[in-house]
Amino acid sequence: MSIFNETETIALLEKLTNTPSPTGYTKKIMQVMATIFDEIGVPYTRTNKGALIVTLKGENDERHRLLTAHTDTLGAMVKEVKSSGRLSLSMIGGFNWNAVEGEYCTIHTASGEEIRGTILMHETSVHVYRGASSLPRDEKHIEVRVDARVKNADDTRTLGIEVGDFVSFDNRFEQTDTGFIKTRHLDDKASTTLLIELVKYVHQKQITLPYTTHIYISNNEEIGYGGNSNIPEKTVEYIAVDMGAIGDGQQTDEYTVSICAKDSSGPYHYELTQQLVRLAKANQIDYKLDIYPYYGSDASAAIKAGADVRHALFGAGIESSHAYERTHIDSLRHTADLLYAYVMSPMVDEEEEV
Incomplete structure (x- = not known):
């Protein structure tokens, strides 16, 4: 089953990329985010740095998950x-x-x-x-x-x-009749869009997730410290939903979801990364496993800040990152499907008990 709604996703992505938000100047985009969550009908908290955190109560309220994407841009x-x-x-x-x-x-x-x-x-x-x-x-x-x-x-x-x-x-948003989306700032407004769509789907369908799950919209990732604070103390697993890097020597492409095994900060949590791979295989989600050599994320920033969490990273494959970027609708769809499969799955250390 795919939770992906192409029309709604592309419309929201265009709206977000049309909203200027260079790091340090994100008040307007965060207000757009707050308005969206108000319209969905989910409560949120705001950090002193301006980030927003939505909490979806789960069956297990003792072990939490956190998924983050960032709205700040170059x-x-x-x-x-x-x-x-x-x-x-x-x-x-x-x-x-x-x-x-x-x-x-x-x-x-x-x-x-x-x-x-x-x-x-x-x-x-x-x-x-x-x-x-x-x-x-x-x-x-x-x-x-x-x-x-x-x-x-x-x-x-x-x-x-x-x-x-x-x-x-200027972002110069364009959707082609061949399924490509071209615009600046797909990093990381593509992931932000998908997290909003996930929140909306779970809320509207009245789905109870297996674990309390926090959706953390950060606004300082591009300068290295977006999601390194305000992590709820019960958080066990921390997922950065961010772009997949494409280039020579990379497996990542514009048509699949990219799962990052390692970036410049070092390896991501091995067992959690492999769980994402198993979920992709089990749900017929096209994916690529990759290493991003010159890259850091909010998840790696959280680890550097001392967070005691298992961390992982996946997202849509983005061509020409930090320039005039491009992805394909298929990559967004596979990323959305992996997001849903993950939030509905058992934690990695509980898989064998299920």
Whole structure:
């Protein structure tokens, strides 16, 4: 059985990716999340860092599960208002500057104004700058061309733009007739969407899960500490639902759910990871088992913070991560199915007792 509703999932995913939320500037997206949970009719708590935690009461209230996804995304902050009136940027999250060159963006001022711009090389014009194509794409050469009549720093500051203002990148959401979804910030709004759909399904069908399960929507993952606190003390298993990394040497693709065995933080909990593999096989869920070499998650952040939990990670395969990302509807479907199979299964140390 598949709990996946394609129409609802894609509509919600588009809504979330359309909402700017670079790490540190997530109040709006978290309010969107709160409104969604209010509409579903499930209570939630809010952490001091701004994360939301929904708790679904289970038959066993002594041993808990936690599943997390994050709403914060890559972005930037204004590093300098240049004498030309353009802006230099400070990167938020781990991406390459060439991944955002030529992208439209929004500058979010402290007064609440939103001013449009374009991220470009300073030496963009080939008619002026000889050898521009070979110059490094870095913070010294990349800048924002502000869409206003500005000729100097004073003109730009008159608009309300100042150092420390957040800059979000346009997502450019598109669903193709071949089943692909292209947009920035599938990491990790694809997983957030699937967790919301899981909560809605369980609530509307009045399903009682075998264990009390917490749905933790974090908002600081891209900088390394989103889900490392406020973990309920009865939590035994901690699952990060996050993107699968695709590239040379990887098994992960855009059509299956990716189960991570190890990332840059080290191996994930072996027995829990193997349980996910068994669940995928038993439920005819297409999956790939993989290692992500340059990667960290909220689950690994929780372990580093000292949480005494079994941790694992799985999610949809995302092509061109931290750039203009893409996945396929099949990958979202298989991830949703593994989510449901997992929350309905016994804990890994109780499998033999069932």
